[in-house]
Amino acid sequence: MTEAASIDAIMRTLADPTRRAVFERVVSTDEISVAELTEGSGVTQGAISQHLKSLKLAGLVVERPEGRKVYYRAQPDGLAPLAEWMRHYGVFWRERFTNLRTLLKEIDDE
Template sequence: MNQPDPINSILRALADPTRRAVFERIARSDEISVSQLTIGSGVTKGAVSQHLKTLKLAGLVNERPDGRNVYYRVEPEGLASLADWMSHYDTFWRQRFTHLRDILKEINP
């Protein structure tokens, strides 16, 4: 059976703006509960829970149950495969920025 590509899972998880905002709030915290994530998010607790499930399945967050609460934190290695994939394009971008620098020098010597 084929395993899902981790890069595709990460990109799908982060493609949704609400889910990306949830991920960013978690990244700015050591740990945060579903209730805390719901406050000021503009979505229901159930919707936040669904977004967290997707982030967890993509390997981007971990959970820690504590009584009736569940706390979430970013999984440090969660973005590693995406960062590795993007590093293949590093040379492309460096060349583009070098060309841009040259053009800007021509425009404004």
């Protein structure tokens, strides 16, 4: 998957609020099962499984089967392409704010 496709997949995957909530629950634990994710979520086990499938395809979670259960954990490098893309724009905006600060100082000094 190219980096642009990877960023698109991550953004598309996390755009869904329920899927984002599932991802946040996975991230907040070392490892969690579908049944544990379903408890108190107000979402069916089938829907949770579909959200996990999307998260897995985007590289955001990994699974570990154990008997009849499957456990999920966050993929540490899953958000790296998105973080790198955002870092680029952070540099862009820092430069713009520095230029604005300089301009405002010059105006104030006049």
